[in-house]
Amino acid sequence: MVERRAARDGRDDRDPGSSHAATEPDARFTLANERTFLAWNRTALALVVAGLGIVQLLPPFPGVPWGRHVLGVPLIVLGAAVSVTSYREWRQNQAALRRGAPLPRSVLPRVLAVTIAGIAALSAAVLLVSAVR
Amino acid sequence: MLPEDLEDLDPGLAAERTTLAWARTAIAFGAVGAAMLRKEPVAGVIVLAMTPLIWALGRFVGQRAARPELVSRRLLLVTVIVVMVSVLAVGVALLGHSPTSLSQLLPLHG
Numbered sequence: 001m002v003e004r005r006a007a008r009d010g011r012d013d014r015d016p017g018s019s020h021a022a023t024e025p026d027a028r029f030t031l032a033n034e035r036t037f038l039a040w041n042r043t044a045l046a047l048v049v050a051g052l053g054i055v056q057l058l059p060p061f062p063g064v065p066w067g068r069h070v071l072g073v074p075l076i077v078l079g080a081a082v083s084v085t086s087y088r089e090w091r092q093n094q095a096a097l098r099r100g101a102p103l104p105r106s107v108l109p110r111v112l113a114v115t116i117a118g119i120a121a122l123s124a125a126v127l128l129v130s131a132v133r
Numbered sequence: 134m135l136p137e138d139l140e141d142l143d144p145g146l147a148a149e150r151t152t153l154a155w156a157r158t159a160i161a162f163g164a165v166g167a168a169m170l171r172k173e174p175v176a177g178v179i180v181l182a183m184t185p186l187i188w189a190l191g192r193f194v195g196q197r198a199a200r201p202e203l204v205s206r207r208l209l210l211v212t213v214i215v216v217m218v219s220v221l222a223v224g225v226a227l228l229g230h231s232p233t234s235l236s237q238l239l240p241l242h243g
Contacts, residue, residue, distance in 0.1 A: 028147045030204070031194075037208055038154040042161045044215050048222050049165045055226040056172050072226055080219035087212040091205070 025097035033093045040086035040108060044079040051075030063133030067126040071119060078115050082108060148194050155191020158211070159184050165218065169225070176221050183214050 024030075054072035061067035085108055092104050166181030190207050 031147045031151045034204065034208065035151050035154040038151075038158045038211070041211055041215050042158055045158075045161045045165050045218070048215075048219050049168055052169065052222045052226060069226060073223060076219050076222045076226065079222075080216045083212045083215035083219075087208060090208055094205075 023098060023100075025094075025100075029097050030094065033090055033097065036093075037086050037090040041083050043112070044083040044086070047079035047082065048076050051079065061126055061130040064126055064130045067130065070126060071123055074115070074122075075119060078112075082112065085111065152191055152194045155187065155194065159187040159191065162187055162214075162218075169222075173225050176225050179221065180218055183218070187211065187214070 051072040051074070054075065055068045058068055089104070089106055089108065096103050162180060163184040166177050166179075166184065168177075169180055170177030190210065193203075193207070
């Protein structure tokens with residue numbers, strides 16, 4: 001806490017972006033940032049395994065031979081994207097902590113929600129097409 | 134009197150939670166690898182092999198203070214591994230159902 005307050009009150013006012021002004025943040029903030037990164041990566045792995053499960057374990061949709069791939073592959077790709085984005089956000093958070101600046105807002109919750117909603121809609125579409133054929 | 138932040142009583146708790154988070158992440162790799170093992174033995178073994186690696190990365194949580202730049206490299210390694218597992222998974226999903234030989238999987242890495 002002490003270092004962080006010093007960074008906020010003192011030297012870094014002239015140029016918050018320069019590494020010159022930066023100080024190592026409180027270890028607890030660094031550790032919390034790291035845990036957040038790890039939690040997103042477990043989420044990413046869950047998405048990958050869910051996508052793989054859809055492609056490999058589900059029986060094919062009758063009349064929609066590509067149905068499982070349309071649902072599963074985007075989930076796997078989303079997993080990779082979540083992992084890469086969480087690393088970028090970890091770096092941004094770490095930089096903000098060093099400067100004593102407010103943390104940038106994470107885009108990941110929105111990306112995750114939009115994509116899962118999209119997959120749900122896609123699942124409904126595949127099921128409908130399969131039922132009609 | 135309790136301090137404002139309970140962790141002021143024992144700052145080691147944050148490090149311990151972080152070590153546990155690394156352990157959970159390692160276990161997640163183990164679970165993904167085990168789930169792949171039956172249908173995709175080669176890919177499953179590759180993913181399973183990441184479990185001890187991630188576990189080992191988490192062992193360094195206590196000694197980080199001196200070398201903050203190493204933390205960045207370790208986390209980048211986690212992301213690289215997750216992306217690699219996704220590439221493997223897309224390959225397995227698209228190439229069909231049992232590429233049991235290594236030669237069928239190797240082009241994915243090229």
